[in-house]
Amino acid sequence: MAKVALKLGDDISTDIIYPGRFMATVLPSETPQYAFADNAEFNAQLKKGEIASGSVIVAGDNFGCGSSREQAASCLKGYDLTIVARHFARIFLQNAINLGLNTIICPDIEASEGDELEITKESIKNKTTGKTFKVTPLPRARQAIIDAGGLIAYTRQRLLKKV
């Protein structure tokens, strides 16, 4: 069971997820402090540890649009959040998969903050409303990266096979 910690609308840009002025900070170990920095309340909750690991952000269309900055994915990964969106912008989705941030495409998702979700590979059941929504599988080309535990591990495997 996972709780919806934040509900967002469409076109949430990487400038909202990780504002440009913090981009000099690059290491995945250091980026979480600036996650949603301009949403002071949510940022403070994250930093104080008030958002449980595995909590869910529910968003509309085109989550992660804009810049290719990988900090937008690593800062969320740092809190072990799950992102459920109607769909994602291409580069953000790829960055998330590469870093092992849990992203779920769910075109019909309906959920409010505080709702409890039961998430499986095939569907999301909103236990609070009783409604179930189908999950769209990630692009199949990405599965090998996910299975390897991220792109660094996957590339390492590829390099070693070459030798």
Add this chain to the structure above:
Amino acid sequence: MGMTIVQKILAKAAGKAAVKVGDVVEPAVNLAMSHENGALVINQFMDIYKGTNLEAKVFDPDKIVIIFDHRVPAESSKTATNQKKIREFVRKQGIGKFHDIRGDTGGICHQILPEYGYVRPGCVVVGTDSHTTSHGALGAFSFGIGATEMASVWALGVALNIEVPATIRVEVNGSFPKFVSPKDLILYLIGKITAEGANFKVIEFHGETIRNMSTSGRLTLCNMSVEAGATSGIVPADQETQRYLREEAGVTDKLDMVASDPDASYSEVIEIDVSELTPQIACPHTVDNVKPIREVAGKKIDQIVIGSCTNGRLDDLEIAAGILRGKKISQDVRMLVFPASAKIMTQALKKGVITDLVSAGAVAMNPGCGCCLGVHEGALGDGEVALSTTNRNFKGRMGNPKSEVYLCSPAVAAASAIKGEITDPTKGGI
């Protein structure tokens, strides 16, 4: 079934006779570009080699480009230290295509790549910057990736698991009215198809307007294709591409003038006639919130920005200088001009363009990304409004979530500077 340009490029780069939409390929990369975020790429790259006993060496130092542009000169000690680390890596790995903070060879990555002839038609180009879509202007398949994906490219020389994208064909015909430009066309298109209208797709530009358009204008179109979600924009290489590469970029090698087959398949065809197009404005806080200028004319502006990888080229500055020559910008507005490269700065100085702009009251800034991404060189105060020729107006983009950014062409930016309010340059008096 015929193939689109991108299908042909991907087939060739993956060593296949043909590919179709949805196929998964691993294309060889011809050019891999990074800027200051190279610091993160280096971190991830070194991580790949941990515990392998292999030497961490890039696949081909001649195919890697690193350009400092996002924070030049460094705005903080943290950035300066990142830039220092990158310089050391560049030296150690023998990366030749490196553009440091310099008044002769520096500039914005998306200007340096075409200017130095690094991008050729038919190439696969990746960059750790979403506006890497720009280089489709020269007939390359060019797209943005994240830092970890770039680290993988540096190690392997191929882009892993690329799905062949579908293509939207955009046919553009007619001649632009005076003071209406490629920027207005791309804003109009983004407004029409929305910020996600081309997600996971390529936008291929055709038609007489495109054939008659300079490479500078094509770069503007492909640059902002990503604002419609596109993986890339692309213009088929033609006589203008050859002219640009030969005469301006000094390229002498044979060019691979790849073109789409007549029976290539498109997911959508969009036709646009620009002869009646008016200046377009992207209003806060999404790039697809596009309105014809008459709906926002008169809006008071605090800061005007001309520059960026979208509209910081010589022709953009010349349009602005032409409008402002002998005039003064309003005392209620500040105007910042960022030439896209050192070369453009030099040309603009020689032609008197910079003199015209600074005489009118504009501030000539150093070539680079400037305030576009909200790091330095022109933050906005609470409640302030910017009018900018850059490519993004997301909340907080110019450094302050309590400000607003409107996007426009160089002609609109310059005309608006005179009264300090959004002004239509096509209406008399300019």
